[in-house]
Amino acid sequence: MLSYFSNLLEECMEVFMDKFTVYADTFEACLGNLSRVLKRCIETNLVLNYEKCHFMVTEGIELDHLVSNRGIKVDKAKIDIITSPPKPASVRDVCSFLGHAGFYRWFIRNFSKIALPLSKLLQKDMDFVFDKACARLTSTPILQAPNWYLPFELMCDTSNSVLGAILGQQVGTGKPVHVIAYASQTMDPT
Structure with missing residues (x-):
């Protein structure tokens, strides 16, 4: 999965195994980054499981840890x-x-x-x-x-x-x- 998003990793997303997170400083910028990532998914035929997708959340559980903009x-x-x-x-x-x-x-x-x-x-x-x-x-x-x-x-x-x-x-x-x-x-x- 890293190869699909290599040019986006440093600027707007993190990848861990089969999961990724898209982020930005503002809501509007995050929507723009999400759009770029979803377009890349379409271009590379990467299929997302809608049950595992969470959009525009401020915190979430990942690998048994609560992750937010404050930390882990x-x-x-x-x-x-x-x-x-x-x-x-x-x-x-x-x-x-x-x-x-x-x-x-x-x-x-x-x-x-x-x-x-x-x-x-x-x-x-x-x-x-x-x-x-x-x-x-x-x-x-x-x-x-x-x-x-x-x-x-x-x-x-x-x-x-x-x-x-x-x-x-x-x-x-x-x-x-x-x-x-x-x-x-x-x-x-x-």
Whole structure:
């Protein structure tokens, strides 16, 4: 699909696998860009599934994330398993929870540090502690798309057991850093 829209990618659209988004600064400009993209679909015999088409929306769910002009947030409908989890009855349940929560790790500052007690639950004879990871996930920040014309800031922190990093950008003097992504990793004690 990238080859069909190669000359439009930088200026008015984003493509991800079999999905694309058309955008502009104003409604009228967006209509013009949409017209260009739809003409290209006709020229290349690209068929669109009308059930998957959403026109002129200000936000939408993509890949289990709520995407808008403000940035990217976790889709609250997809995290019920984390905010109100059933009492895990086995190591498999804990593994399932960690896998699901790990999908959202780039939204959660110090995810590995928060998840470390949960990871330790995979060891024998450990009590189950669940609340802190749940609370952090339900109050996630909005991640901002990068502005490629501004400098990036990488802030790192480490302890004996985890490494954490924040990729962000200073958008204005005296304003807080806009977070683009969080990263964290537990470290092997050996």
